Amino acid sequence: MTDKIVPVCDFDEFFGKNPEEHFSSARLANAERVYAQIIEEQKDDAQKKMVKMIEQMLEQIAKIEAGKTMESIVDSIYAQSFSIKCNAGMYGYPLATAFANQLFYYCKEIAGQPLNTNMQASLRAHLEALRIIFKKNIRSMTDPIALELLKELERIGEQ
Secondary structure, three states: OOOOOOOOOOHHHHHOOOHHHHHOHHHHHHHHHHHHHHHHHHHHHHHHHHHHHHHHHHHHHHHHHOOOOOOOHHHHHHHHHHHHHHHHHHOOOHHHHHHHHHHHHHHHHHOOOOOOHHHHHHHHHHHHHHHHHHHOOOOOOOOHHHHHHHHHHHHHHHO
16 A cells, blocks of 8 residues: 555646646636636526526515415525525626625524514515516616615615
């Protein structure tokens, strides 16, 4: 038995004798261009998926408001808000990232508690704001609707 760690791939074999050429600014610029192109191509699909997620969460809240208990609703919204939080910024929705982030931490705070009407209203307000952001394609934090939603975000945060 040997104490020597054997690499899975040989650096010289993978990169050749001149690794700098693999990390040249031209190659990195090309990689960034390709990445930006992929993100651009996926924006519409990502927007539609996030709207669908938000609408499913709103349906879950409507069931609770109608008296049908769903104990896992907060866990579900917590997980989905994390997904939105992570993806929204990548696809050019900084305002959605802010709302999803606040929703994420709010869910963490109320997890395990019975949902009262104030909690339900707060969850609904976050989700409605997110739905507006994606449906109206609000990408700028200075958009008039964005400014109103930011005021709402601040108001919700104070409750």
